Amino acid sequence: MDTTENTAIIADHISMKFNLAQERTEALKEYVIKKIKRQLHYTEFYALRDVSFSLKKGGSLGIIGRNGSGKSTLLKCIAGVMFPTKGTVTVTGSIAPLIELGAGFDPELTAKENVYLNGAVLGHDRAFMNERFDEIIDFAELWEFVDVPVKNYSSGMYARLGFAIATEIKADVLICDEILSVGDMAFQQKCRKRMEELLSGGTTLLYVGQDPQTVEEMCAEALWLDHGRVREYGDSYKVCGAYMDYLDEIS
Amino acid sequence: MAKSSFRIEGKTALGHFLTYRPLIHELVTRDLKVKYRRSFLGYVWSVLNPLLMMCLQAWVFTVIFKSNIENYPLYLIIGNTLYTFFSESTTISMNSIISNAGLIKKVYIPKFILPISSVVSSLVTTLFSFAAIVIVMIITRAPVHWTILLVWFPLLSMFLFNCGVGMILSGLTVYFRDMQHLYGVVTLALMYATPIFYSIDAMTPEVQFMIRLNPIYHYINLFRCLIMIGGVPGPNTWFACIASATVTMIIGLMVFRKLQKNFLLHI
Numbered sequence A: 001m002d003t004t005e006n007t008a009i010i011a012d013h014i015s016m017k018f019n020l021a022q023e024r025t026e027a028l029k030e031y032v033i034k035k036i037k038r039q040l041h042y043t044e045f046y047a048l049r050d051v052s053f054s055l056k057k058g059g060s061l062g063i064i065g066r067n068g069s070g071k072s073t074l075l076k077c078i079a080g081v082m083f084p085t086k087g088t089v090t091v092t093g094s095i096a097p098l099i100e101l102g103a104g105f106d107p108e109l110t111a112k113e114n115v116y117l118n119g120a121v122l123g124h125d126r127a128f129m130n131e132r133f134d135e136i137i138d139f140a141e142l143w144e145f146v147d148v149p150v151k152n153y154s155s156g157m158y159a160r161l162g163f164a165i166a167t168e169i170k171a172d173v174l175i176c177d178e179i180l181s182v183g184d185m186a187f188q189q190k191c192r193k194r195m196e197e198l199l200s201g202g203t204t205l206l207y208v209g210q211d212p213q214t215v216e217e218m219c220a221e222a223l224w225l226d227h228g229r230v231r232e233y234g235d236s237y238k239v240c241g242a243y244m245d246y247l248d249e250i251s
Numbered sequence B: 001m002a003k004s005s006f007r008i009e010g011k012t013a014l015g016h017f018l019t020y021r022p023l024i025h026e027l028v029t030r031d032l033k034v035k036y037r038r039s040f041l042g043y044v045w046s047v048l049n050p051l052l053m054m055c056l057q058a059w060v061f062t063v064i065f066k067s068n069i070e071n072y073p074l075y076l077i078i079g080n081t082l083y084t085f086f087s088e089s090t091t092i093s094m095n096s097i098i099s100n101a102g103l104i105k106k107v108y109i110p111k112f113i114l115p116i117s118s119v120v121s122s123l124v125t126t127l128f129s130f131a132a133i134v135i136v137m138i139i140t141r142a143p144v145h146w147t148i149l150l151v152w153f154p155l156l157s158m159f160l161f162n163c164g165v166g167m168i169l170s171g172l173t174v175y176f177r178d179m180q181h182l183y184g185v186v187t188l189a190l191m192y193a194t195p196i197f198y199s200i201d202a203m204t205p206e207v208q209f210m211i212r213l214n215p216i217y218h219y220i221n222l223f224r225c226l227i228m229i230g231g232v233p234g235p236n237t238w239f240a241c242i243a244s245a246t247v248t249m250i251i252g253l254m255v256f257r258k259l260q261k262n263f264l265l266h267i
């Protein structure tokens, strides 16, 4: 495996196991009784099995696969939200994650307050965010709604704000999960342009999308996940082609 | 700049604390905003509430139970304010992991920031309500002693103690949700076990011994000594404060570190 200075992300044989408890034991009494009676049964479920890849600084990797194939789980392991059961993840540089659309907003707070909160989550103080605030709202086109709690936002508006913050703070690694699926056409175009700009500026991109066409255009490499395993990995043209053939076959 | 710090296993709690100071600031601001946003009197409640509470209790205990503690209103309001700091901050931090699930499902943050920032928010409200103590001192014409300058010490001890307790509770609550219901009873029981409206001197030696095992007693007692008596108590009291606080904080960090690994699978 390539471990030179130029790699941004190395995922080394990662597996993620979930215990799907038949009944969740959130009550203390139940837990104790069941523990004593040895009745705590779990079904083991692997959302990821032995997934490896590495990504150069400034590179772009698209992850494709059907619903439930483990794409978001993989991103969570890389973003440090979850610890993989086995294997290791190494990331060099700062990460701006947009997993499953959200960026970790507080629904009760306004867009403005969420910009600062989200910035702080990514390790930036108010002064840093103040410098970028106007550009963020400009890009998201949300000036009208800047003082509205985000719980009253549409899902597209929510995604816009998240994307605007994550791309404006210029992290080293940008993680995008399904971000283009809720924006309108105009915004999708804008997002793609922004991602291309960032890529040419040296940002590393990890992109999850349902549309293999887009992934092929956006990313140099692609990884196809099937039931948590890597089905194909390599040049995005080849992998996306194979995935499209597969989709044609099953439909 | 945050360099994907979760990878650096050896990074200390203090190191995280410094990197994520803006986050604590934002979380505390958020808590206070959400708390006061919908109320007409806003921050005034933090002063008014303890005053009203004290009036009620002062009336109940002087008229009905004939309590004869000197400057009873001041005695009461100090006990109440500090005990409320304990019960409020631990209750909020207990729920902090669950109520911030939306955040920690999406981005990496060191999880212990959540219970700690809850205690900080509660400390800020407590500092507001110190105005009520000052008001009572003025009304009762209580003498002001220089030792009032030392009250930060019991307050800091209590802060650390609350952080430790808050971390343990928040970690356990992720796994056992019914802790939330149980804890209301625990805080009530602890309130009776703490000399807030009675004095420890009125108790039998056995009961006094039991009360001295309760760290909260020592924080409140030291605070009262510094404000009401104006003397500096012996080293035992100071030691009891700082030792109980540090030990609880360390245990809290250790327990929390163990529990946090699987949070994501349970929220």
Ligand SMILES: Nc1ncnc2c1ncn2[C@@H]1O[C@H](COP(=O)(O)OP(=O)(O)OP(=O)(O)O)[C@@H](O)[C@H]1O
Pocket (backbone or CB within 6 Å): A018, A019, A020, A047, A065, A066, A067, A068, A069, A070, A071, A072, A073, A074, B264, B265
């Ligand atoms: N916290 C969890 N506990 C138990 N199972 C989980 C958990 N998170 C994910 N899973 C399971 O892991 C599998 C992969 O989920 P994941 O969200 O990664 O899929 P995905 O590829 O992102 O799907 P989609 O295209 O719908 O977004 C699913 O079967 C899901 O049920």
Ligand SMILES: [Mg+2]
Pocket (backbone or CB within 6 Å): A071, A072, A073, A100, A177
């Ligand atoms: Mg997903």
